[in-house]
Amino acid sequence: MTTILGGTFSFLHRGHRELLDAAVSLGEPVIVGLTTDEFAGSRKNYSVPSYKKRYEALSRYLEGRCKSYSIRELGTEEGNSTLDPGYSAIVVSQETAASAIRINRERVAHGLNALRIVRVPVIRAQDLIAIKSSRIASGTIDMEGRRLKPVSAMISTNNGLKLSTAKSYFSSILRDVTVTMNRQYSTGSDQPFGEDTMRMAVSRAEQSAGRADYSIGVESGLFHDSASGRFFDFHCCCIIDIMGERSYGISSGFNIPGHIVDEIKKGMDMSHAFEALYGTAGIGEREGIVGQITENRLTRETLIFESIRNAMSTRFSKLIYD
Numbered sequence: 001m002t003t004i005l006g007g008t009f010s011f012l013h014r015g016h017r018e019l020l021d022a023a024v025s026l027g028e029p030v031i032v033g034l035t036t037d038e039f040a041g042s043r044k045n046y047s048v049p050s051y052k053k054r055y056e057a058l059s060r061y062l063e064g065r066c067k068s069y070s071i072r073e074l075g076t077e078e079g080n081s082t083l084d085p086g087y088s089a090i091v092v093s094q095e096t097a098a099s100a101i102r103i104n105r106e107r108v109a110h111g112l113n114a115l116r117i118v119r120v121p122v123i124r125a126q127d128l129i130a131i132k133s134s135r136i137a138s139g140t141i142d143m144e145g146r147r148l149k150p151v152s153a154m155i156s157t158n159n160g161l162k163l164s165t166a167k168s169y170f171s172s173i174l175r176d177v178t179v180t181m182n183r184q185y186s187t188g189s190d191q192p193f194g195e196d197t198m199r200m201a202v203s204r205a206e207q208s209a210g211r212a213d214y215s216i217g218v219e220s221g222l223f224h225d226s227a228s229g230r231f232f233d234f235h236c237c238c239i240i241d242i243m244g245e246r247s248y249g250i251s252s253g254f255n256i257p258g259h260i261v262d263e264i265k266k267g268m269d270m271s272h273a274f275e276a277l278y279g280t281a282g283i284g285e286r287e288g289i290v291g292q293i294t295e296n297r298l299t300r301e302t303l304i305f306e307s308i309r310n311a312m313s314t315r316f317s318k319l320i321y322d
Contacts, residue, residue, distance in 0.1 A: 002031065003023045003024075007033070008048060009058055011049075012061055028068040032070070034058065083112075085112050126147040128316070129243055151175075153213060156207050157182075163179065163180075165301050165308065168305065185203075185204055186207075192219060209244075230255050247311045247312060248311055257293075
């Protein structure tokens with residue numbers, strides 16, 4: 001079996017080594033397409049080490065691990081992968097999986113066998129963001145994924161409870177992390193229903209994306225359950241990291257009493273609807289409606305925490321999430 005893979009391999013980091021190991025385990029010979037200096041320079045926003053240095057690093061790693069391998073110049077994204085009948089399998093990252101599908105489409109069009117596609121899961125750094133050469137070049141992480149700078153997170157909200165809860169969660173999983181508030185955002189609605197809840201969480205996250213390692217959006221909304229005929233409150237969370245990867249999470253939900261739903265349908269958000277009916281102000285910054293309903297056995301802080309935790313949960317797994 002002839003296995004192929006390609007890349008720039010600017011810094012032979014842990015993610016690259018996982019790709020190479022996967023290729024070797026499939027069968028030999030292994031053919032590595034290594035981007036030329038010209039091609040690499042046109043695709044990267046950082047200074048890429050010379051072809052010679054990258055070639056030597058690859059050779060040192062493969063020597064002793066693979067009896068039969070070759071490293072070839074790669075001047076285009078596909079190289080000759082669409083035309084060579086001798087290739088059997090291709091190893092890709094999640095980021096490059098779409099390229100493998102295009103390669104197979106062209107191979108089949110040329111009457112060749114489709115390659116077996118082996119996808120290697122995202123290899124994450126200590127900060128749970130994908131290990132990338134650009135992050136190594138910037139001095140943010142090292143080649144093993146160890147964090148070299150403080151971690152930053154930003155949540156789009158004017159609600160102090162959301163900020164403090166985000167701080168609580170992120171400080172429980174990451175060292176040296178700072179969470180700040182982005183007050184310059186808009187949602188377009190005070191009270192979302194159904195799928196609009198996650199859309200608004202995404203919008204919140206997008207409005208601070210790129211300004212911190214993690215951009216966070218949390219939104220609560222009403223979901224109607226047709227089986228019971230009742231409305232439930234859920235907190236939805238979207239998190240966008242500095243590399244653009246998105247994670248989503250939803251909290252546990254609780255049943256909102258019908259008379260409160262009636263007030264919400266008139267145009268109020270949940271907290272103001274409760275205040276109008278019961279005269280209890282500011283619960284959105286404290287225990288929330290759920291705290292009032294359950295006599296603080298469950299609070300809004302818990303639900304916010306759950307949504308953020310659940311959004312981040314996929315980053316601890318090596319399963320492939322599309």
